[in-house]
Amino acid sequence: MLIAVLVKQVPDSDEVKMDEEKGTMVRSGVGAIINPLDLHAIECAIDLREKFGGKVRVFSMGPPQAEEALREAVALGVDEVFLLTDPCFAAADTWATAKTLAAAIAKTGPYDLILAGEKATDGETGQVGPEVAVMLGLPFSTYVSQLDIEKDSAVVRRTVEDGVEIQRLPLPCLLTVLRDLNEPSMPTLAGKKKARRFDVVKWDHEKVGLNPEEVGLSGSPTRVVKIFYPKVTREGAFYKGKDLDKGIEHLLKELHSMGVLDGGKDNAEK
Amino acid sequence: MQRSNRSGEILVIGEIREGTLHSATVELTAKARELADRLGTKVTTLLMYDRVDMNVEDLAWWGADVVLCVVGEPFRYFNQEVYTNVISYLIKGRNPQIVLAPATTSGRTYMPAVAAKVHTGLTADCTGLDIDADTGLLLQTRPAIGGNIMATIQTPNHLPQMATVRPRTFPVPKPNRGRKARVEHPDLPGEVFTSSIEVLGKEHQEGMDVNIQDLDVVVSGGKGLKKAENFNLLRELASLLGGGVGASRAAVDNKWISYPHQVGLSGKVVSPKVYFAVGISGSVQHLAGMQTADFVVAINKDPEAPIFRVADIALCGDLFDIVPRIIEKIKEQRGKE
Numbered sequence: 001m002l003i004a005v006l007v008k009q010v011p012d013s014d015e016v017k018m019d020e021e022k023g024t025m026v027r028s029g030v031g032a033i034i035n036p037l038d039l040h041a042i043e044c045a046i047d048l049r050e051k052f053g054g055k056v057r058v059f060s061m062g063p064p065q066a067e068e069a070l071r072e073a074v075a076l077g078v079d080e081v082f083l084l085t086d087p088c089f090a091a092a093d094t095w096a097t098a099k100t101l102a103a104a105i106a107k108t109g110p111y112d113l114i115l116a117g118e119k120a121t122d123g124e125t126g127q128v129g130p131e132v133a134v135m136l137g138l139p140f141s142t143y144v145s146q147l148d149i150e151k152d153s154a155v156v157r158r159t160v161e162d163g164v165e166i167q168r169l170p171l172p173c174l175l176t177v178l179r180d181l182n183e184p185s186m187p188t189l190a191g192k193k194k195a196r197r198f199d200v201v202k203w204d205h206e207k208v209g210l211n212p213e214e215v216g217l218s219g220s221p222t223r224v225v226k227i228f229y230p231k232v233t234r235e236g237a238f239y240k241g242k243d244l245d246k247g248i249e250h251l252l253k254e255l256h257s258m259g260v261l262d263g264g265k266d267n268a269e270k
Numbered sequence: 271m272q273r274s275n276r277s278g279e280i281l282v283i284g285e286i287r288e289g290t291l292h293s294a295t296v297e298l299t300a301k302a303r304e305l306a307d308r309l310g311t312k313v314t315t316l317l318m319y320d321r322v323d324m325n326v327e328d329l330a331w332w333g334a335d336v337v338l339c340v341v342g343e344p345f346r347y348f349n350q351e352v353y354t355n356v357i358s359y360l361i362k363g364r365n366p367q368i369v370l371a372p373a374t375t376s377g378r379t380y381m382p383a384v385a386a387k388v389h390t391g392l393t394a395d396c397t398g399l400d401i402d403a404d405t406g407l408l409l410q411t412r413p414a415i416g417g418n419i420m421a422t423i424q425t426p427n428h429l430p431q432m433a434t435v436r437p438r439t440f441p442v443p444k445p446n447r448g449r450k451a452r453v454e455h456p457d458l459p460g461e462v463f464t465s466s467i468e469v470l471g472k473e474h475q476e477g478m479d480v481n482i483q484d485l486d487v488v489v490s491g492g493k494g495l496k497k498a499e500n501f502n503l504l505r506e507l508a509s510l511l512g513g514g515v516g517a518s519r520a521a522v523d524n525k526w527i528s529y530p531h532q533v534g535l536s537g538k539v540v541s542p543k544v545y546f547a548v549g550i551s552g553s554v555q556h557l558a559g560m561q562t563a564d565f566v567v568a569i570n571k572d573p574e575a576p577i578f579r580v581a582d583i584a585l586c587g588d589l590f591d592i593v594p595r596i597i598e599k600i601k602e603q604r605g606k607e
């Protein structure tokens with residue numbers, strides 16, 4: 001099987017601290033990691049390669065520093081890595097990101113399977129996977145928590161709000177995955193060694209085969225027109241020790257005025 | 271699709287799951303009405319289903335001018351390919367200027383596919399929608415980076431302007447029962463219903479019968495709960511208030527409760543009227559899932575716990591003392607009524 005995995009580098013959310021005065025996120029000095037869900041996609045791809053043979057290729061679009069994420073993927077055991085990097089790719093929305101990734105995949109394929117994370121921890125749209133699939137003309141599924149490859153098809157369980165939907169998709173297809181799919185492995189010592197010397201393939205817009213107008217900000221239908229920080233602190237009333245009774249009174253009053261004290265009544269009696 | 275039509279309708283994609291209309295359909299229809307009145311255009315709500323437990327024309331009460339019904343066996347279960355085909359086909363014929371869908375697992379699946387197909391932008395998971403008074407463009411506001419920043423996004427040169435909207439973002443107004451809508455059954459070519467994806471079935475799992483995203487009250491427990499049985503305390507409080515139980519990742523990782531209950535960055539985002547955080551410290555990742563609640567009650571024994579900074583009421587003390595006292599007080603109050 002030839003498998004492509006889409007990997008995004010994101011800020012390490014474990015290190016994210018808040019500037020309490022401004023209510024903003026402190027980004028400086030924050031490390032960058034592989035988007036956590038993408039580790040599950042990598043693990044799944046490597047498992048399938050072990051079972052069926054073949055190759056795993058990882059694609060990332062990002063600034064030159066994203067090379068680190070790709071070396072990490074090598075340490076985890078993938079075979080080849082492609083960094084799509086070019087100043088004209090900057091500030092891409094999901095449409096332009098998907099366009100760029102799809103072009104690189106089309107150029108290096110055909111693949112039997114393409115895997116992506118369900119969403120990235122920074123942009124959090126979850127749109128890149130489905131958009132890449134449509135641009136490649138492939139069927140796709142999302143929220144995949146279990147995958148079985150049977151002959152020429154993928155049988156997936158997708159975890160949705162009220163249950164699990166089971167779908168069969170023909171190969172090739174694109175799947176976006178959840179963390180229930182597997183337990184990602186740690187990089188091996190040999191892997192880390194290999195990663196240090198590994199040749200990361202870097203492609204600019206010409207290599208990818210797109211015009212600068214089709215990518216990055218100029219290729220993006222959406223525009224961010226304003227960024228602001230939500231109020232994170234509330235004017236909370238604090239109760240402790242002997243005051244707790246007062247606090248509970250206060251709480252009941254609020255619950256009453258919000259209508260949930262009565263709203264819950266029928267439900268509780270059912 | 272390049273911009274061509276600034277007078278087009280607002281198309282709302284409804285959601286019907288196994289015969290039941292999702293409340294987000296009503297919510298989005300009402301919001302679309304408000305936006306359409308400012309733009310001087312009409313609202314069309316699209317429903318795709320095999321069966322439905324309501325009179326679809328009633329969507330007029332919340333502002334639909336047209337209810338488009340696409341009915342058939344392919345909609346027994348969700349199939350992203352059929353949804354994508356039907357919606358893309360209708361967009362090409364009707365030229366809406368705005369398309370809105372709920373940011374449910376379904377909406378977040380077919381909307382990006384539709385946007386890619388018709389070549390336009392899509393703003394994810396919006397919590398605010400407005401019209402720019404000068405340009406008439408849709409202003410789409412959404413949280414990103416774990417709820418730590420808000421971005422307002424426009425789609426200036428492409429049509430339609432598309433957004434998924436987080437359920438329970440907008441209030442649902444009282445129905446205007448005198449209002450009427452036209453119910454239409456559009457003619458669609460057979461091929462939009464064909465799919466390479468075969469839906470083999472659906473399983474309902476423990477804890478998944480109630481979706482905490484649909485509730486007015488969510489009572490969440492964390493590491494401070496100490497063991498699975500103690501969640502019964504939260505269940506009792508939740509059921510008294512007509513709500514459900516959520517959890518931090520620490521509680522889910524300890525297998526005290528199942529993953530569908532997890533609130534946060536890698537779990538669900540909830541916006542209830544009241545959110546209780548019980549024995550939860552308030553990590554950035556947890557806050558990402560509950561910051562948009564209207565009212566937050568935090569119960570924690572650590573006066574420095576970060577959760578207190580986002581709480582409207584902070585109760586500092588042992589949860590095993592405080593929660594039973596709240597339950598008792600609620601029961602007492604009930605007795606009086």
Ligand SMILES: Cc1cc2nc3c(=O)[nH]c(=O)nc-3n(C[C@H](O)[C@H](O)[C@H](O)COP(=O)(O)OP(=O)(O)OC[C@H]3O[C@@H](n4cnc5c(N)ncnc54)[C@H](O)[C@@H]3O)c2cc1C
Nearest residue numbers: 006061093094116117119120123124125126127128393394
């Ligand atoms: C505050 C803010 C809000 C934004 N809102 C929107 C919006 O509403 N709509 C919009 O179109 N754009 C938006 N963007 C732009 C968007 O974040 C970027 O296009 C981003 O590169 C991809 O989106 P994502 O992070 O949401 O990825 P997701 O779609 O959440 O990522 C899902 C998966 O796709 C793959 N993937 C994503 N990006 C890459 C990549 N660069 N390389 C390789 N694989 C990748 C990974 O497998 C990942 O797990 C926003 C940007 C900011 C800063």
Ligand SMILES: Cc1cc2nc3c(=O)[nH]c(=O)nc-3n(C[C@H](O)[C@H](O)[C@H](O)COP(=O)(O)OP(=O)(O)OC[C@H]3O[C@@H](n4cnc5c(N)ncnc54)[C@H](O)[C@@H]3O)c2cc1C
Nearest residue numbers: 492493494518519520534535536537549550551555571589
């Ligand atoms: C990529 C990533 C994604 C993540 N996604 C999520 C997510 O979606 N959701 C999430 O919740 N977390 C998530 N996390 C984990 C998060 O960082 C925290 O580890 C987690 O939220 C901690 O859970 P907690 O508050 O229950 O536990 P703790 O931080 O251990 O807090 C327990 C609290 O209980 C209090 N307590 C203990 N005993 C009592 C008592 N008897 N009475 C009153 N109070 C008591 C303590 O004072 C403490 O404040 C994520 C982390 C990463 C890196």
